Amino acid sequence: MNFLSLNKIFGQREKKLLKIIANHKKKLFLAMFFMIIVAGATAATAYIIKPMLDDIFINKDKTKLFFIPLVTILIFFLKGGGTYAQEYLMNYVGEEIIREFRNSLYEKIIDLPLSFFHEQKTGTLMSRITNDVNIVKSMVSIAVTSLLKDVFTVIGLIIVILYMDWKLAIGAFAILPMAFYPILIFGRRVRKYSTSYQEAMARLNIFLYETFSGIKILKTFTMEEFEKKRFYIKTHELFKFEMKSAIAKTLSSPVMEFLGGLGIAFVVWFGGSRVVAGISTPGTFFSFLTAVMMIYDPVKRLSRLNSTVQEGLAAINRIFDVVERETHIKELKKPILLKENSLKVEFKDVSFAYDLSEKFVLNNINFKVESGNIIAIVGVSGGGKTSLVNLIPRFYDISHGNIFIGDHNIKDIALTSLRQKISIVTQEPILFNETVTDNIRYGRIGASDEDVKIAAKAAYAHDFIEKFPKGYNTFVGELGNRLSGGEKQRLCIARALIKNAPILILDEATSSLDAESEKLVQKALVNLMKGRTTFVIAHRLSTIDHATQIIVLKNGKLIEKGTHNQLMKDKKEYFKLQNMQNVRKMDMKH
Ligand SMILES: Nc1ncnc2c1ncn2[C@@H]1O[C@H](COP(=O)(O)OP(=O)(O)OP(=O)(O)O)[C@@H](O)[C@H]1O
Ligand SMILES: [Mg+2]
CATH class of the missing domain: 3.40.50.300 (P-loop containing nucleotide triphosphate hydrolases)
Structure with a gap:
């Protein structure tokens, strides 16, 4: 593959993602080390079948009877420990990447100008930060794990297969891909439905956000039944996509198993005839068979890799669409700092x-x-x-x-x-779910409690604040809709006052x-x-x-x-x- 075509596959955004992943290279290399250990241990599991059968069961070798169980313990210990270490590291890196993406999304969104918020629904923005980052994480961890661990495992097992009986191997390799082909087909279908599912889920989130936050209007216009029906349509949609992908998923394994069975039948017939003819040993044959069966899982994951990566790249695109957005409000390189306190x-x-x-x-x-x-x-x-x-x-x-x-x-x-x-009291009074004090202090972080009280008094808010159960320390959310429009406005005025x-x-x-x-x-x-x-x-x-x-x-x-x-x-x-x-x-x- 030359550099040009590499460039085509890795657009600017994919390169950025790779850079973000590369920031964690120490942990990734360590994870890779453990993955190689796991892959080696997996191949060794298949390999050890041969001496187990040939030396212990057929040749009745007493030293091997003692030695092989010890080696087995060691192999499984390495496999278990390596799997734990590798998964721990991959999760760590994945979660760190999620956190970085969430932080930069929030930073960007908060800094974007108001006009951005007119064109984007709040629910959509929320799903960027909650959903899409998760898709990216599973892409990164699955892709990296598959590419390293599964590739190593497949290589290890193929070496075992070839080492055991290369003639049998050639026969098996001709027939096995036929068994793997259906996974590709079903995988593609599963992916199509899961994308539709994700999109339907995002629409459901937006719907929930809007009906819950507009509950009062909903009730005023007695739209309960109407909205319930709209909700049923949405859950039905989700149900449909989930069922379709479940059918594709569950159909794939019986089909796979049957085709796998055909492959194994061939191996038993061909390999068995070689053992009967005395060309091969039973140990060689079973070791070979074990390796063939063990290769199934990593190959399945590798064949799914493409769809996982595609899904992840789609999510990455949605994320970068926000992160890379040009802020329209531009500042000079060296902008003026206002010092005056009286301004026309x-x-x-x-x-x-x-x-x-x-x-x-x-x-x-x-x-x-x-x-x-x-x-x-x-x-x-x-x-x-x-x-x-x-x-x-x-x-x-x-x-x-x-x-x-x-x-x-x-x-x-x-x-x-x-x-x-500039101090503003906006047309709609907006308060945050913090205490009354914190809401007023929003005007000037660092203002003392005394300043807050003075501002509240000046805004004629002090008297009604005092009547709240916890006074100035009452959470606005605890009051629910108990704040009247006028009270909210006076809190907003106090907040503007304190800014001075x-x-x-x-x-x-x-x-x-x-x-x-x-x-x-x-x-x-x-x-x-x-x-x-x-x-x-x-x-x-x-x-x-x-x-x-x-x-x-x-x-x-x-x-x-x-x-x-x-x-x-x-x-x-x-x-x-x-x-x-x-x-x-x-x-x-x-
Ligand atoms: N975010 C927006 N995008 C596009 N058009 C807008 C937006 N906000 C307001 N407008 C339009 O701009 C015009 C002026 O609206 P504006 O809110 O400034 O009026 P106003 O004088 O403050 O009215 P009111 O007394 O009702 O508050 C209206 O025609 C309105 O539809
Ligand atoms: Mg107005």
């Missing part, structure tokens, strides 16, 4: 589309917020408010135009430095609060906004009283800009929005 923000001709093939959700946006000022962003739903603020921490890259923070283009600033200067960043983004931060708590939180926010460059998105226009500037977004365009009084005088979109709210308030009073 300016949008210059900013246009943005989530996907280059899709329509722009923001068009030529221009505005400027002086350091420490508050800007309110209003407009009907879907106008592009959330999209606009998401551009500031570079969750997505702008399609055209530029955003400046302080005097720097955000593209030139180190991502972590940029994001450290010069730029603050509040996306509907008070939308789930009743009028009374809103007033309280409003007070907290006023404290929070002081001295910070703040972006406030609010449907309720009362929350934007403190804004020095208001911009109105509609269909991705900035259609109005000014102070509350100016915009009221203009009597355009903002005026309409205000009036609609007032009318609604009047309606409620009636």
Whole structure:
């Protein structure tokens, strides 16, 4: 095989995998050493039959009667010990490779930009880390073990076979491949169904994840029966693939056994006639037969090797598809680190589309917020408010135009430095299954318990936290759905507060609060906004009283800009929005 064709078989990814495997070469070499011992011991087991029969049973040799059992003990001791050592080492290497893959997958996924998570289902990503790495591991351990141990064993046994009776061997080698051929056929089928099974299993995982996490919606729409039926379809699919592969597997062994029996019958007839004719001895014959029977298992594994490797390579491809993904958000080689603590923000001709093939959700946006000022962003739903603020921490890259923070283009600033200067309360309050304290401290790891309490007080969260069974040490998960929307929001505000960043983004931060708590939180926010460059998105226009500037977004365009009084005088979109709210308030009073 020349180098070129080797290159074709081993693509970049396979080479990378080989490199990863090669990192463990010390253990692999040690494992190889034990594999050779096991292979030698296996061949010796077949070999020893000859002196056992010929010398003990036929020639009645007394020293051999003592000597051969001792050798047998030694052979089996070496075989057992070697198998243990080799399997221990191979498992160790396999598990290490799994761990390395899991870590690099998680590292990569966590670092990928948000847009990646819009196109990939959470369940799919989870199955990369849980399932696919296992497939790779079994490929590595089976492939390496087969290639070394089984190849050595087959070589050892063939030597025994040839040594015993090469004429008989030639006859047997002509007939045995016929017995091995069906394994290939059945193996291919088993592999096809097991791939389908894996894929169906991944779909089932995604389904489970979605129905369990959306259980409330499922129940609201009384979709229990509907989902149960969809689930039955999925389990039926799994059942079908499992049965088909079970049939292929179980059919293969009787067929194999029958063909093997034919082969053995031939060996008995041909070999037996040579013993009867006095050309060969019974010991030679049985030693030969034992070796032929022992060669069956390693050859079976070797014939399966191809499909195991194919499956593993498919999994490796899926893994590398994630690991090798280009991060779209690019940083300069020497990005700027933001040192200032008061930062103005300016949008210059900013246009943005989530996907280059899709329509722009923001068009030529221009505005400027002086350091420490508050800007309110209003407009009907879907106008592009959330999209606009998401551009500031570079969750997505702008399609055209530029955003400046302080005097720097955000593209030139180190991502972590940029994001450290920005505090966000997102539209959906998201908490982790940690304690209340840990959730708030997420804003600034290293904040003292006292700081956490101060932040909670400022966010008007302290009182309800105190009422939890374990107070600040209550796990959010233990509370289950006991946290109200407003309580969750206030915890998120406390988390943003403790970060103490010069730029603050509040996306509907008070939308789930009743009028009374809103007033309280409003007070907290006023404290929070002081001295910070703040972006406030609010449907309720009362929350934007403190804004020095208001911009109105509609269909991705900035259609109005000014102070509350100016915009009221203009009597355009903002005026309409205000009036609609007032009318609604009047309606409620009636
Ligand atoms: N991840 C995304 N991929 C593609 N399009 C998106 C994505 N997120 C939002 N959009 C689209 O961008 C437009 C603006 O959405 P955006 O969330 O910015 O509106 P909004 O003004 O914040 O609305 P709301 O007041 O309802 O929160 C919408 O048409 C929406 O469908
Ligand atoms: Mg929004």
